[in-house]
Amino acid sequence: MPTYNEAGNIPGMAELLMNLGMPGLRLLVVDDSSPDGTGRIAEELAATYLAEDGTPRMSVLHRTSKDGLGRAYAAGMGKAVEDGARYVLQMDADGSHPADKIAEMLGVALSTDAGLVVGSRYVPGGTLSDAWGAHRRLLSRWANAYASTILGTRVRDITGGFNLWSADALRAIDLASVGSAGYSFQVEMKYAALRRGFQVMEVPIHFEDRAVGESKMNLAVQLESVAMPWKLRARSVGRG
Ligand SMILES: Nc1nc2c(ncn2[C@@H]2O[C@H](COP(=O)(O)OP(=O)(O)O)[C@@H](O)[C@H]2O)c(=O)[nH]1
Numbered sequence: 001m002p003t004y005n006e007a008g009n010i011p012g013m014a015e016l017l018m019n020l021g022m023p024g025l026r027l028l029v030v031d032d033s034s035p036d037g038t039g040r041i042a043e044e045l046a047a048t049y050l051a052e053d054g055t056p057r058m059s060v061l062h063r064t065s066k067d068g069l070g071r072a073y074a075a076g077m078g079k080a081v082e083d084g085a086r087y088v089l090q091m092d093a094d095g096s097h098p099a100d101k102i103a104e105m106l107g108v109a110l111s112t113d114a115g116l117v118v119g120s121r122y123v124p125g126g127t128l129s130d131a132w133g134a135h136r137r138l139l140s141r142w143a144n145a146y147a148s149t150i151l152g153t154r155v156r157d158i159t160g161g162f163n164l165w166s167a168d169a170l171r172a173i174d175l176a177s178v179g180s181a182g183y184s185f186q187v188e189m190k191y192a193a194l195r196r197g198f199q200v201m202e203v204p205i206h207f208e209d210r211a212v213g214e215s216k217m218n219l220a221v222q223l224e225s226v227a228m229p230w231k232l233r234a235r236s237v238g239r240g
């Protein structure tokens, strides 16, 4: 769970995840030295969530500066796999992603040979917050269609950020080779999984508006997202 200025959200998120009734679940927060103290708050919370054997169920990876969502995810996923996770779920800290779908996503991963299970807004049954106006809906749809068309994939929610990965898929992708600093990470990773022959499944979710705080989306990361599908396509054509 990457965080940047999520002090108002992290306590509720930790409580929600730690009380899902999934004792094997560990929460790794990747904080980029948030000025609002998210990293410190997460550290305090971590001290209170212990497994039955006394080992921590929650931990925090502190990074020195705001380095982008993609870099934070790559670091966190690498650490989770290194620490022995068999599956890694990526999830926003802001309450947009439905924690009550995690068990279902894990069930799909365990009962198929999918390397990636996408929590998908755009398969039948997937829904968007009522707070999203027509403009935002259209933009999201368009961004999805844009990336999938350029890359020739059939993933319906290629830009989505609520995904469950098998450790095998993450090891095969080689996180150090991921070029995206920002939100295009979501597209780059899914494309990398497909290129390496991993099966991708999609589970419908309801996507809620962020609970509190502000979005970190900005023009620079939007431009990266416009350019990235072309870069990825050029690279894969080069490799044949
Ligand atoms: N560590 C870290 N987390 C980030 C960064 N940018 C965004 N995030 C987190 O990534 C998640 C998604 O970002 P958000 O601003 O909600 O994006 P949106 O949902 O597209 O508006 C949130 O949990 C953010 O706190 C970053 O540069 N570093």
Ligand SMILES: [Mg+2]
Binding pocket: 092, 094, 096, 210, 215
């Ligand atoms: Mg968000």
